[in-house]
Amino acid sequence: MKDILRSTVLIGIFTVPFLPLIVSNSLFFPFITGKNFAFRIIVEVIFAAWALLALMDTAYRPRFSWILGGFVWFVAVMFCADIFGVSPHKSLWSNYERMEGFVTLIHLFLYFVVLGASLTTEKLWKAFLNTSIAVAVLMSMYAFGQIFGWISIEQSDVRVDARLGNAAYLAIYMLFHVYLAIYVLVMTRSRNLKIMYGLLSLVFVFVLVETGTRGTAIALAGSALLTVGYIALFERENILMRKIAIGGLGAVVAVVLSLAVAKNTALVQSHPNVARLTTISLGEAQTRFTIWKLAIEGVKERPILGWGQENFNYVFNKYYKASLYGQEPWFDRVHDIVFDWLIAGGIVGFLSYVFVFLSSVYYAAVRPLYAKYKDTFSVTERGLLLGVLAGYVMHNIFVFDNLISYTLFAAVIALIHARAVTNEKPIFEGIVEDTIITNIAMPTIGVLAVAIVYFVNVPSLQAAGDLIDAFQASNPDAQYAAFDSALNRGSFGQQEIREQLTRITQSVAQDPQFASKLQQLYAKLPPAEQTKKITELRTKFLTRTDSELTRQVQETPDDVRILVFQASFYRVVGKADIAEKILDRAVLLSPQKQGTHFELGLSLMQQQKYSEAFNRFKIAYELEPKNDQARMLYATAAVYMHDMKTRDMLITPAFHEQYVTNDFIVRALYDTKQYPELIMLLNERIKLQPNDTQLRVSLAAVLREAGATKEAIAVLQKAIVDFPSFKDQGTQYIAQLEKDATPTK
Numbered sequence: 001m002k003d004i005l006r007s008t009v010l011i012g013i014f015t016v017p018f019l020p021l022i023v024s025n026s027l028f029f030p031f032i033t034g035k036n037f038a039f040r041i042i043v044e045v046i047f048a049a050w051a052l053l054a055l056m057d058t059a060y061r062p063r064f065s066w067i068l069g070g071f072v073w074f075v076a077v078m079f080c081a082d083i084f085g086v087s088p089h090k091s092l093w094s095n096y097e098r099m100e101g102f103v104t105l106i107h108l109f110l111y112f113v114v115l116g117a118s119l120t121t122e123k124l125w126k127a128f129l130n131t132s133i134a135v136a137v138l139m140s141m142y143a144f145g146q147i148f149g150w151i152s153i154e155q156s157d158v159r160v161d162a163r164l165g166n167a168a169y170l171a172i173y174m175l176f177h178v179y180l181a182i183y184v185l186v187m188t189r190s191r192n193l194k195i196m197y198g199l200l201s202l203v204f205v206f207v208l209v210e211t212g213t214r215g216t217a218i219a220l221a222g223s224a225l226l227t228v229g230y231i232a233l234f235e236r237e238n239i240l241m242r243k244i245a246i247g248g249l250g251a252v253v254a255v256v257l258s259l260a261v262a263k264n265t266a267l268v269q270s271h272p273n274v275a276r277l278t279t280i281s282l283g284e285a286q287t288r289f290t291i292w293k294l295a296i297e298g299v300k301e302r303p304i305l306g307w308g309q310e311n312f313n314y315v316f317n318k319y320y321k322a323s324l325y326g327q328e329p330w331f332d333r334v335h336d337i338v339f340d341w342l343i344a345g346g347i348v349g350f351l352s353y354v355f356v357f358l359s360s361v362y363y364a365a366v367r368p369l370y371a372k373y374k375d376t377f378s379v380t381e382r383g384l385l386l387g388v389l390a391g392y393v394m395h396n397i398f399v400f401d402n403l404i405s406y407t408l409f410a411a412v413i414a415l416i417h418a419r420a421v422t423n424e425k426p427i428f429e430g431i432v433e434d435t436i437i438t439n440i441a442m443p444t445i446g447v448l449a450v451a452i453v454y455f456v457n458v459p460s461l462q463a464a465g466d467l468i469d470a471f472q473a474s475n476p477d478a479q480y481a482a483f484d485s486a487l488n489r490g491s492f493g494q495q496e497i498r499e500q501l502t503r504i505t506q507s508v509a510q511d512p513q514f515a516s517k518l519q520q521l522y523a524k525l526p527p528a529e530q531t532k533k534i535t536e537l538r539t540k541f542l543t544r545t546d547s548e549l550t551r552q553v554q555e556t557p558d559d560v561r562i563l564v565f566q567a568s569f570y571r572v573v574g575k576a577d578i579a580e581k582i583l584d585r586a587v588l589l590s591p592q593k594q595g596t597h598f599e600l601g602l603s604l605m606q607q608q609k610y611s612e613a614f615n616r617f618k619i620a621y622e623l624e625p626k627n628d629q630a631r632m633l634y635a636t637a638a639v640y641m642h643d644m645k646t647r648d649m650l651i652t653p654a655f656h657e658q659y660v661t662n663d664f665i666v667r668a669l670y671d672t673k674q675y676p677e678l679i680m681l682l683n684e685r686i687k688l689q690p691n692d693t694q695l696r697v698s699l700a701a702v703l704r705e706a707g708a709t710k711e712a713i714a715v716l717q718k719a720i721v722d723f724p725s726f727k728d729q730g731t732q733y734i735a736q737l738e739k740d741a742t743p744t745k
Helices: 002-021 033-056 066-083 088-093 101-118 122-147 167-187 191-210 214-234 239-262 272-277 283-301 312-318 337-369 379-395 403-420 434-472 476-488 494-510 514-519 527-555 560-572 576-589 594-606 610-623 628-640 644-650 653-660 663-671 675-688 693-705 709-722 724-741
Strands: none
Touching (some): 033 403, 066 337, 088 101, 239 379, 283 312, 379 403, 560 576, 628 644, 628 663, 709 724
16 A cells, blocks of 8 residues: 555656646636646645555655745745635635636645655655656757747747747746756766756757746846856865856856847847847836836735735726736736735735745755755755746746746755755654554545545536637537536636626627527527527526626625626626716726726716716826827717817827727717718728728718718719729619608609
8 A cells, every 4th residue: 555655646746747738728728727727636636645655654754844844834824814815715716817826825835745755865856857857858849849930839929938828937947947957967977968968958048048038037147147156156175066167157147248239239139039138128127117016005005914815906906007008907916026925925924935935045055054964965956956946036026926837946945855854853753553544544535635636626627618618619509508507616717707708798799690690500490489599598698697797796896807897798788877886986996097987988978978978088088198098088078078179189190090090989970960070080081991891881871961962972983983892782872872862752
């Protein structure tokens, strides 16, 4: 039994490095969910097996280090922060897009414990690191396929992301493996293998550069300087290594200076990712700085235990600055490791995290300076471990973690912990009787493990698959059934499922072809029964969406994002008065978010409350006049109010073309029967888009309503001449115009 348990643990441990290769296209967020569910299940299984193994054999029991103690304290603090945070459920479970929260944190802790207690020899650690390096080679091969154009890149034209779906995620993955490859190189005696590991580290550097991730490039350069500086300063016995370190110091400086000097040369500019790395400036980081300022306000409000994990969106919305209008509307990360943990866990949580990190640095690079612990790590190993930890933190100054970087960090500190406690006694050395293990521990742990694997993973995993089924459904009926199944799973992704359902329902509500899409499905039914079925399905979509959005608002009443979703739904289905009330609250929760003001203004406009809409769009515009959308909506409201003075103030020559091509403006001029202005605008638009025959039809319709039927017919006749394919359609329109113009007898 012991051998079976040990094999289970080791198989699981050696499977984790392969997780980056998983992309689950059958699940929602395929680059995230598959990896995370696999990690959670593996950890749950190996922890159960390890727990039994540790009961049987004291050799597998954990030994104390301040890394372990700090990690325990950090987990405990974050649990409290999450429970007492703004949205405990989301803090504990996260969502499909991130799959972090406390559930991931506790799994990382268990993974760390199992690694530190099970990989207790240099041979095992070397095998584990070699496994991870081998997978990094496969990832690099995939990245090369993207570089040469054989494989598509997920999020960019040129910034490779391999199997991670995000260039920044691949960048930190490669940074870790640059150091791991050199670390194994140091452990290896074979000259040929040393050459191989050295070349691999260069390959990993190259792939990192091809991600075009500037924060990670800075992290690599800064951590490399720290590594070679440490070795040059403290290496006294291996003179060759010290000389190599000094040479490395010069090489890193030379590369950085060369890039700085050559950044405007044709050679650098011809390589977009290298050129991107040379365009680092404080000006381009202004968005990050603004986000950090918002985070500071959030820390001031809840300084002790913070807001709980996954709750930065509340801070972002509350302290949002209108100057962020050009960025994505819903930030859920600060993009800085310091502020991310300050927001999630407050000062106590952040200091707990720092303690884990600093204790790792202490055991890796400080404690070995004392004679008693000199043999824990060689000077070169210390420098490399210090470098990889520093590089990880530097990277996270401008980016944020993901599962793969978390697991690599956990593995590195587990390596440090395992080496540091080699000569320590287990925390618990008592002998557990075989009968207790067999009759109590095994069945208890077995049942708990099965229950945890199922309830933590299976319903949410199935729901993630249901969502993909909904997207791929062949007809609206099947689509509704898939959403119904997803929602009934009770997964942690309920909000995301509800948001996707809302998008589909809005499409159903607005789609004039909805009935025709279902006619084939119900072709065998009598026409009356067809109509009944179609009406029932439309009603099911609308009723279910209304119900689910109401539930979500009840669960997260201060989440501006879901309030906007709910209001947008009501506005689309013709209940603008309800949308208005919801958006009044959303504006109070996020007073500077122009998008929320826009939604409120549109709801008012839909109710023909043009004066109120004008004032609302005025407020939105004055928050940030640089926002062109704010300018156009304000101008639209001015048209409805017949306030041409304000309209002319807004539509300067620089914005004239945007004004002409804006559909809201066209609608406003038509609704207010300002036909001469609308005719001029449509004529200008036709000059800008001469091949759009629909514009000719629209112009003809407006001319007809303005009483200029002859001019309308002339427009259509010219369209027939310009576009022979338009002849049949144009002839029909002309005939209708002539018929309407003929007085009835």
